[in-house]
Structure formats: C-alpha cells, structure tokens
Amino acid sequence: MSEIKRQAELAKRTEPVLGSLTTEQKNEALLAMADALVKRSEDIISANKEDLERGAASGLSSSLLDRLALNEQRIQAMAEGLRQIVELPDPIGDVMEEFERPNGLLIRKKRVPIGLVGIIYEARPNVTVDAAGLCLKSGNAVLLRGGSSALSSNSKIVEVLHEALAATSVPADAIQLVASPDRSSVDEMLKLNGWLDVIIPRGGRSLIQNVVQNASVPVIETGAGICHTYLDETADPEKALRITMNAKIQRPSVCNAMETMIVHRSYAEKHLADLADKFITAGVELRGCAAAVELAPVIHPAAEQDWATEYNDYILNIKIVGSLEEAIDHIRQYGTMHSECIVTETKEHADRFLQEVDAAAVYVNASTRFTDGFEFGFGAEIGISTQKLHARGPMGLPALTSTKYYIYGNGQIRE
Amino acid sequence: MSEIKRQAELAKRTEPVLGSLTTEQKNEALLAMADALVKRSEDIISANKEDLERGAASGLSSSLLDRLALNEQRIQAMAEGLRQIVELPDPIGDVMEEFERPNGLLIRKKRVPIGLVGIIYEARPNVTVDAAGLCLKSGNAVLLRGGSSALSSNSKIVEVLHEALAATSVPADAIQLVASPDRSSVDEMLKLNGWLDVIIPRGGRSLIQNVVQNASVPVIETGAGICHTYLDETADPEKALRITMNAKIQRPSVCNAMETMIVHRSYAEKHLADLADKFITAGVELRGCAAAVELAPVIHPAAEQDWATEYNDYILNIKIVGSLEEAIDHIRQYGTMHSECIVTETKEHADRFLQEVDAAAVYVNASTRFTDGFEFGFGAEIGISTQKLHARGPMGLPALTSTKYYIYGNGQIRE
Known part of the structure; x- marks a missing residue:
C-alpha cells in the first residue's frame, strides 16, 4: 500500500468518530488548534523560512513568495479564522426531511459528513489551516495536498494541529498532509476512488483543469471567473x-x-x-x-x-x-x-x-x-463552485455535507 | 465539429427556453409524448423487431433479448410513466432561500435546471422515454446514449417524441439521441466538458465503472448494490x-x-x-x-x-x-x-x-x-445515487436541478 493510501486509510478510520462528535467537542478542538498555532508561531515561522529560502533560490516570483510568507500577524489571522469557524452553526445531524409512508415506515433524511475530503492547493499555508478547520467542523476527515514549495510550513502547521488535537476528542489522524512533494502524489489522489469521497481543487486555472480532466474521484470545480x-x-x-x-x-x-x-x-x-x-x-x-x-x-x-x-x-x-x-x-x-x-x-x-x-x-x-461566503453571510468558505452539481456559488459548511436516509420499520416488506 | 458536439450544441441552445417553460407547457408536452408513443406503437414495435433480429443473430442472451423487446403493453407502460411524471410537482423556480444583507442586497436562491444531462445506458428502450420525460419536467436538455443493440428502437422512439413536441412549446432539439453505435461515442461524451453538465450512467457495473473512471464531465454514480x-x-x-x-x-x-x-x-x-x-x-x-x-x-x-x-x-x-x-x-x-x-x-x-x-x-x-423512488413517495426516479455528492439514494426530479443566486442591488459595492 502506498504512503498516500495508508494516510487515506488512517483518515477514513476516523470517520465514525468524527460523525458522532458533538458540536462542543468540535469547537473545543478548533479553539485548541487556534491557540496552538499562536503559541507555536516561532516554530512555524522558522519552518516557513526554509520554504522561503528554497523558494528564493529556485527563483519563485516575489508575488508567490509573498503568498507563501508567514509572520506573527498572518498566523494570528489563521488562528482567528479557526475561531470564526467555531461561531458557525454545525450542520451535522440536521433532520432535513421526515415523513411516514402509508405502510408505517418512518423515513428521516439527515445531514451527515461527506467522509474523506481531498484538497489540492498551491503554496498558501493559510489554506492548510482553513481547510482543516472547515472539514473538522463539518465532521469530515481531510487529506491535504499543498504546493510543494510550502511543504516545510505545512508540515510544521499540521504537526502543531496534531499536538493540539491530542488533548481533545478529535482523532489527530483526521487531518492528513501528503508529505511527498512529487507531482505523482497528486496523480495518485485523483484516482483514490473508494478512499476519497470528493476532491476540491483550490488554485489557478491549470491546477483546477488538471484535477477536473484527470480525476476519477468526484470533483467540485471551483474558482475560475471570467x-x-x-x-x-x-x-x-x-x-x-x-x-x-x-x-x-x-x-x-x-x-x-x-x-x-x-x-x-x-x-x-x-x-x-x-x-x-x-x-x-x-x-x-x-x-x-x-x-x-x-x-x-x-x-x-x-x-x-x-x-x-x-x-x-x-x-x-x-x-x-x-x-x-x-x-x-x-x-x-x-x-x-x-x-x-x-x-x-x-x-x-x-x-x-x-x-x-x-x-x-x-x-x-x-x-x-x-460573490463570497462572508459577503453572503455564510462565514468562511471552502471555495466558490462554478459547476452545477452538489453546491453552486460560495460553499460554506453545508456544502461539505452529504445526506443519509434513516428508515425505521417494524418488519415491513415490499409486496 | 463532431456529430455529438453538434447535437450537444443544438441541445444546449434550447436551455434558455427550457428553463423558462411553465409547468403547464411541460405537462402538455409530456402528455403529447405519451399519446404519440401509443398512437405510433406499431412503428415502434416494427423498429424494435429489427433490433431483436439483429440481436438474435449476434447471439444476445434470451434475458437481454427480453429486456430489449417491446410490445403494446410495454409501450403503454412507457406512456403511463410519462403521465405519472405529469403528476409530479415541478421543482423549477422554487425559492429555496431568501435573505437580505445589512447593505440592502436581496439574495434569492432559486432552483434551476442543471442544463444538459447525459444519460448512458444499456439496451432498454424504456430508459429512453423515462429519461427524456424526467429531464423535460425538470427543464433539462438531454443527450441520450443507449445500448447499440437498441438503436433502431431508440431512433424510432425519439423520432416519435420529436414529432409530438412539434405541436408544443418544447423545442424538439432538447432531446438528442446519439446515433453512432460505436463505443467511441461514449468516450467522446465522457469528455464533453463545457457542453454536458453531468453524466448519469444507468446499467451494470462495467458500464458504470467505465463512466466513473474515464469521465472528466461530472458524474453521478448510481446503482451498484452489495x-x-x-x-x-x-x-x-x-x-x-x-x-x-x-x-x-x-x-x-x-x-x-x-x-x-x-x-x-x-x-x-x-x-x-x-x-x-x-x-x-x-x-x-x-x-x-x-x-x-x-x-x-x-x-x-x-x-x-x-x-x-x-x-x-x-x-x-x-x-x-x-x-x-x-x-x-x-x-x-x-x-x-x-x-x-x-x-x-x-x-x-x-x-x-x-x-x-x-x-x-x-x-x-x-x-x-x-430504497426506490416510488416506495419513498418521490415518484419516478432517474437512478439511485451511491455516491455522496449532489444527491444520495433515490433521485427524483429535485436531483435533476441545480441552484442559482439572484442578487438584487441598488448600486452596492464592496468596501
């Protein structure tokens, strides 16, 4: 089994626990994550320096280096983003429909997590925190694949988040970061049917088109805006x-x-x-x-x-x-x-x-x-969907959920 | 431009008209289609005979031949299926959410058709009628690709439906049947991004897996049930x-x-x-x-x-x-x-x-x-989704819709 499949497997095993967490348990974990980021900001900044030096040496443009760069203020902003997610209503467990059939079957449609969400993004370490927070609040496990030039920053951030989760009810395995900087790790994610329930690409046109064109896992296309x-x-x-x-x-x-x-x-x-x-x-x-x-x-x-x-x-x-x-x-x-x-x-x-x-x-x-989650009043968003299935426009927490029919019988059979 | 792209283009051009049809206009068209099928049943049965003869000669199993076979009774049942769709509530135009933002913007989320739906299926002529009817009622254009061994039957059925639509408000181009029996026509559909908004495969495991593994168009996976x-x-x-x-x-x-x-x-x-x-x-x-x-x-x-x-x-x-x-x-x-x-x-x-x-x-x-649209009280279904995005379980008419945000302003800009 490849390293990515192993990580997907670890993440997938946390699904039953994640789906059963209370809102309070999830919020406690989000706050612990926020505090840990601030407390460990020096370590994160020093890991980020490695990325910046490697990036400068390999000739990254100044605007890319700027997106990649972290400082106290930006880490505070990432932590603040997590605290804002705490304030958002928890979509999981909502009973969306309930009806009784003439034969006495009670059918209840409930909101459940999607399961394991894959996020493929560029060298923006804030997306790591953002995506982890939104997935956690919606009860999903997440497999993160950030740009290779942010790998040191992302690894340190996820290490800090894992440490923070250790003292909470949320299993640390729910957040997985793909550690391989190779392009082949993206190719492998795109074909992880049976492990990944959806891939959400976040980034420029070529990143999104690569995912849309080559994934066999369901994709939510985001972002391109003419x-x-x-x-x-x-x-x-x-x-x-x-x-x-x-x-x-x-x-x-x-x-x-x-x-x-x-x-x-x-x-x-x-x-x-x-x-x-x-x-x-x-x-x-x-x-x-x-x-x-x-x-x-x-x-x-x-x-x-x-x-x-x-x-x-x-x-x-x-x-x-x-x-x-x-x-x-x-x-x-x-x-x-x-x-x-x-x-x-x-x-x-x-x-x-x-x-x-x-x-x-x-x-x-x-x-x-x-056209933006905050401007629509949804709070933080995982992206803006430009396709017509599942979710369209700014995608807040409800876009990270699926549904399940619970059917209560008393021996009913089909005639 | 290939024949399939040309058909997709013709279908796509009907979208603005389809999306604006009233429920009455759509129901009239459905009833006209039902009547035409019954009236033209002899022609359909004789086209079906060609398929059956070709099928028998090429060694199709008796169970496949049975699925393919049409008779007066089965054509009556297809017509009856269309009449049942008339009875279903029209999902299009529903206002799903409406809210006003502090800056005075009024945001309304409305249900709209998905656009152009692709259906790939096996040698069951009833799916042709069923899918065309469900797509029409939900305001969608449809590109149908049935099994090649039902091509004569499907061509005649679509010809009859087109004739029926000529006297209605529904443009006949909204229903397109892929006329090529080659496997390459399926391959081409799977990559029709920008034309097709979704593909729904209906059939056995190998058909569904081919679509899931190779489509770059969004897919709703259906059917496999262990x-x-x-x-x-x-x-x-x-x-x-x-x-x-x-x-x-x-x-x-x-x-x-x-x-x-x-x-x-x-x-x-x-x-x-x-x-x-x-x-x-x-x-x-x-x-x-x-x-x-x-x-x-x-x-x-x-x-x-x-x-x-x-x-x-x-x-x-x-x-x-x-x-x-x-x-x-x-x-x-x-x-x-x-x-x-x-x-x-x-x-x-x-x-x-x-x-x-x-x-x-x-x-x-x-x-x-x-687990079935009728048993849940949804009426006819386009399939049973076994994936977690967009729709899960029996997919009635609402599963064939998307949403659109209508935003009413008075000069608002973002600060």
Whole structure:
C-alpha cells in the first residue's frame, strides 16, 4: 500500500468518530488548534523560512513568495479564522426531511459528513489551516495536498494541529498532509476512488483543469471567473461607474473581479469615453472591440483570446453590443458561470438577464465582488463552485455535507 | 465539429427556453409524448423487431433479448410513466432561500435546471422515454446514449417524441439521441466538458465503472448494490425471516436486493439451520463463512470474492459475526454504500448501526427493497445515487436541478 493510501486509510478510520462528535467537542478542538498555532508561531515561522529560502533560490516570483510568507500577524489571522469557524452553526445531524409512508415506515433524511475530503492547493499555508478547520467542523476527515514549495510550513502547521488535537476528542489522524512533494502524489489522489469521497481543487486555472480532466474521484470545480458586467441602455451612469470600478479594481486578483465590461451602444455613445478615462486614471489597461476603440481611442484593440482570459490584473476588456440578447450571447460564449451583472433601470431587462444568464450568481445593480461566503453571510468558505452539481456559488459548511436516509420499520416488506 | 458536439450544441441552445417553460407547457408536452408513443406503437414495435433480429443473430442472451423487446403493453407502460411524471410537482423556480444583507442586497436562491444531462445506458428502450420525460419536467436538455443493440428502437422512439413536441412549446432539439453505435461515442461524451453538465450512467457495473473512471464531465454514480442485512442477537425471528426472504427473493435482479446476510453467532446458533432450509426451499443457493457452514451444512463454503460480488441472482452469502462492531466492519469493507439493514429489538444497537454504517439508506427492521423512488413517495426516479455528492439514494426530479443566486442591488459595492 502506498504512503498516500495508508494516510487515506488512517483518515477514513476516523470517520465514525468524527460523525458522532458533538458540536462542543468540535469547537473545543478548533479553539485548541487556534491557540496552538499562536503559541507555536516561532516554530512555524522558522519552518516557513526554509520554504522561503528554497523558494528564493529556485527563483519563485516575489508575488508567490509573498503568498507563501508567514509572520506573527498572518498566523494570528489563521488562528482567528479557526475561531470564526467555531461561531458557525454545525450542520451535522440536521433532520432535513421526515415523513411516514402509508405502510408505517418512518423515513428521516439527515445531514451527515461527506467522509474523506481531498484538497489540492498551491503554496498558501493559510489554506492548510482553513481547510482543516472547515472539514473538522463539518465532521469530515481531510487529506491535504499543498504546493510543494510550502511543504516545510505545512508540515510544521499540521504537526502543531496534531499536538493540539491530542488533548481533545478529535482523532489527530483526521487531518492528513501528503508529505511527498512529487507531482505523482497528486496523480495518485485523483484516482483514490473508494478512499476519497470528493476532491476540491483550490488554485489557478491549470491546477483546477488538471484535477477536473484527470480525476476519477468526484470533483467540485471551483474558482475560475471570467465575470462580466453589462451596462444596459438605461443604466444609471452613477451606479454604472461605481459598480464597474469596484468590480474591476477593488481587488483585481480574485475570481469575482470583472474581466469584461459589455456596453450597450446607445449607452456607450454617451458615456464610454468618460468611463474609459476614469479606468485609465485608475491604472487599468483597456482592450476593446473595434466599436469600443472607435468611441474611445484610449482603448487598445482586443485579440480574440482576450475575451476568454481571466486576467486577475489591472486589464479590462470592453465589448459594445446592440442589444441585451447580444450581451447574453457574449456571456454564454465566454463566461465561466461564476458571477455576472447587469446595470439597468429597466426591470424587464433585469429579469431577462437574471433568468437567461447561466451562472452561480447573477446580479442586478451591484458589484460582482459580493460573490463570497462572508459577503453572503455564510462565514468562511471552502471555495466558490462554478459547476452545477452538489453546491453552486460560495460553499460554506453545508456544502461539505452529504445526506443519509434513516428508515425505521417494524418488519415491513415490499409486496 | 463532431456529430455529438453538434447535437450537444443544438441541445444546449434550447436551455434558455427550457428553463423558462411553465409547468403547464411541460405537462402538455409530456402528455403529447405519451399519446404519440401509443398512437405510433406499431412503428415502434416494427423498429424494435429489427433490433431483436439483429440481436438474435449476434447471439444476445434470451434475458437481454427480453429486456430489449417491446410490445403494446410495454409501450403503454412507457406512456403511463410519462403521465405519472405529469403528476409530479415541478421543482423549477422554487425559492429555496431568501435573505437580505445589512447593505440592502436581496439574495434569492432559486432552483434551476442543471442544463444538459447525459444519460448512458444499456439496451432498454424504456430508459429512453423515462429519461427524456424526467429531464423535460425538470427543464433539462438531454443527450441520450443507449445500448447499440437498441438503436433502431431508440431512433424510432425519439423520432416519435420529436414529432409530438412539434405541436408544443418544447423545442424538439432538447432531446438528442446519439446515433453512432460505436463505443467511441461514449468516450467522446465522457469528455464533453463545457457542453454536458453531468453524466448519469444507468446499467451494470462495467458500464458504470467505465463512466466513473474515464469521465472528466461530472458524474453521478448510481446503482451498484452489495446490500447486507444483519440479524442481531435480539432479532425477532419472525421479522428476521420475513425481512431477509423479501430482501433476497422478492426481486433478486435489482440493486437493493440483499447479497449477504450477516448473523450474530448467538442468533445463528438458534435459528440459522431453520433459516437456511427456508432459503434452500425458495431456490436460493447459500455460500457462507466456515462458521456458517458448520452450523448449517446446506451452506457451501464462500470464496473471498463472493463477499464482494453483486449476484443479482438467487445466491446469498452468509457471514457469522461475534458482535455488532464486526458486522459494521464487514459492511464497511464490502458494502457499496447503497442500502444496509439491521434486524434487532435493541434500540442502542439499532441507533449505533444507523449512525455508523455509511450508506445512502440505513434500515432498522425493514426490507432494503424499499430504497426506490416510488416506495419513498418521490415518484419516478432517474437512478439511485451511491455516491455522496449532489444527491444520495433515490433521485427524483429535485436531483435533476441545480441552484442559482439572484442578487438584487441598488448600486452596492464592496468596501
């Protein structure tokens, strides 16, 4: 048996215990984990230094090194994240439906943990803590596979979490970190049917696509966001400016930021030149269709692949359309079913856009940046699902659960 | 573009219309489909004859030929199935949650169709009608890929359904049948990410495993059932006999039939010999562990692979255990997370079994044969999910839906 299967087996054995823990027991463990992280922050920072030195030597970019770096403050933030999970309602054990059949069978549908959750992510040590905390609160065991350049940090963090769990009711084996830095450990996880119940990839497009294309274990696809905002003929100019600026520049690196602004021709003729100047002033590079370039020469011509690119950067595509239908068609062609917005004062147009655009979250007159577990009031999330099964949009604790039918009989048989 | 992609594209284009249909429009279409099947039954039967002749010539077994065969009565039953779907509540458009955020955003989570559903199945023409009807009522387009030996029947059925839809509000393109009998058409479907939103395999183990192992499109795994019934120390003998006989022989060929009976040693010592005789009398071949053979010599010794076999036949494994834990461990090792039962008069044992056994449906004192959409009161089902994401257990119409967040703002931006 391979090392990963052995770890999966250890984790899987904890499932009956995990599924039976009380909310109090889980919360005690989360608080113990939070305290231990803070108490052991020096050790974690020194393990993190090893990763940073190795990363710098191997030529990691400064932005990657920044994501990887830990300090007292960031460790405090990770601990605070665990404390926030304590505050979230425990989904396990909820009776979702209960009914009695004419033959007297009592059927109860209860919320149960999924079982063993695999998380594949990049060199962000905070995901280690975050994922472990969310899985624990939802009664799941977790097999973590973080980016190899964060391996020293992740190993130390999991060591600290295991020590913290030793004094609680939660079996330490419930949290497993894949210790192999090889790519083959990812390949093996993707095929662990019978051990892993689901894999959730968290990271960039290539990581997610590798998981989606090659996993035989069920996957929840997350993250990729080519989000559009459509300024309709009757858009209110003040709202349009505020919403599009926010959607683009409040945090361009995230999946719910706007990548393409679609503008109705009649609105563009009046407002595009001004709007384009404001984006330029804010440091945003603009790329547009021929009609956009003509209306505002500060816009560079866009190439075909630009419409299909998630920039995560200070770059914005601008597309001029002649109708609502054309806007919806563009989104159907290039969108990633994440978050899409219409700015309009025409209720019929809003209703039609919301109904026909196929995305996890569809907005009228608000920034797409709100697609987020905290902003929806769900608390911490394990990711944002961009596929249509199991969970769609921000995934809070209930997305980490399954269901089970409990059936109470008294000798009933099927006739 | 390949023929299958072209069909998927045609089906996908119907999604906005399908998602906006009223319940009445969908029901009218279902009734028109039902009437057309009956009216055109001669044509369907003659197309079916072609399949049967080809099948007989190529040496299909008589049981496969029987599954494939259509007659007036079976076509009436398919039509009746569609009429029953008319009676089911329409899940689309349900507001599942609605809340207002402190910033004034109104967030509404609504039930929407999944989009384009792929069904891969064997040579059972009734699945063509069944799947088309369930997908239509839930607002989904469907790409059907039936067994190649039913191709003439399926083509004629879909032709009849298309003709029936011509006079309704439902676009005929919403139902697509893959016309290629090659295995490569299945391979292509499995990789149709971006077109297909989900694939549901319906059939035997090898069909399902091929889909699970090779699809990059999300899959809902269905069907495989190695179901156990555990007779606890305090099982009531009358209930034990009634439940186990029903679970084994009421219909041995289905996934929720019992394959292995687990018996506590102290119960076995008193009752196994008698119970074994009853099974033998009913025509059931018995295979057991050494302890079982010793208690009842009519039982043949079981081989290791027997415990992992879904017989779907008049064969039953019998395993003697010394404790509830041992029974649960056996199920954990060999079960397929479908339906598992304990027969006991001890409430603590029942509670522990229900809590710790990981399956879609867990029973106390009732036959596992009840795991079924009709028996649960859900009406027709698209399959029984044996995995833990999206839907678990019998999948009625709600399992064919996704959700979408509608967010209503008034210029809100994220600070």
